[in-house]
């Protein structure tokens with residue numbers, strides 16, 4: 546039997562002291578509160594990247610982190626951002642691909658521009674940011690953690706979201722494919738699969754859905770809350786805790802996993 550070293554303390558398992566983390570789409574919503582905040586609280590130096598410069602600068606300032614403006618849908622941006630981070634901090638340890646767009650549109654009305662915007666942001670961006678991050682992690686030889694934020698529709702569609710669902714379903718498979726390929730470099734790749742979570746993006750989606758269905762946002766929220774087994778809408782902190790699990794040594798033997806965080810919604 547192999548003799549194992551003593552288990553680290555829980556504090557050490559949850560610590561990101563000395564680590565550098567990059568979170569895409571963290572100017573607002575789940576990425577800002579609380580994913581970036583949780584990584585900063587765990588001790589990481591946090592870099593926020595987003596298309597929204599004003600909100601991104603404010604978010605980074607609030608966390609004592611750094612902001613770099615980037616559109617994740619443009620592939621060359623990934624290397625530019627990660628080279629900047631690695632050049633400044635000398636390392637990249639955690640990369641969270643959280644940036645995402647979620648336009649509600651019936652399948653018969655989706656045009657090429659909308660399809661490309663959704664797939665380029667949610668899926669292509671995830672790949673090129675992961676690739677750029679993994680290149681630095683592999684070169685440094687310390688391993689790392691990549692976390693993708695997907696959506697429960699990646700596993701079970703609910704309607705009027707076919708481009709979004711395709712992007713998030715693709716992201717689940719991308720997570721698993723990269724996990725397999727990058728494991729020899731000790732780069733772990735996992736995904737969090739949230740249900741409905743309070744955020745500015747969710748407000749826009751619910752308002753659009755209410756208008757399209759001839760109902761109210763309040764009625765939609767009440768319906769969702771009644772349907773989910775744990776009986777409440779998600780909060781950004783629910784997702785941040787799952788991201789923290791994957792980002793820290795707490796999950797050092799976990800890769801290619803897809804953690805559903807949805808109040809039990811997929812069970813119904």
Ligand SMILES: NC(=O)c1ccc[n+]([C@@H]2O[C@H](COP(=O)([O-])OP(=O)(O)OC[C@H]3O[C@@H](n4cnc5c(N)ncnc54)[C@H](O)[C@@H]3O)[C@@H](O)[C@H]2O)c1
Nearest residue numbers: 570573574575595596616617643645741742744745746747
């Ligand atoms: N809120 C929910 O109910 C929910 C549920 C499941 C999954 N998600 C996913 O969680 C993530 C965060 O969602 P949210 O609700 O906080 O959204 P949000 O719209 O409130 O925030 C998204 C952020 O991403 C940024 N962003 C959008 N396109 C970008 C681009 N091309 N490049 C860089 N930044 C870009 C936005 O500026 C914004 O700051 C998304 O990937 C979303 O699909 C959200």
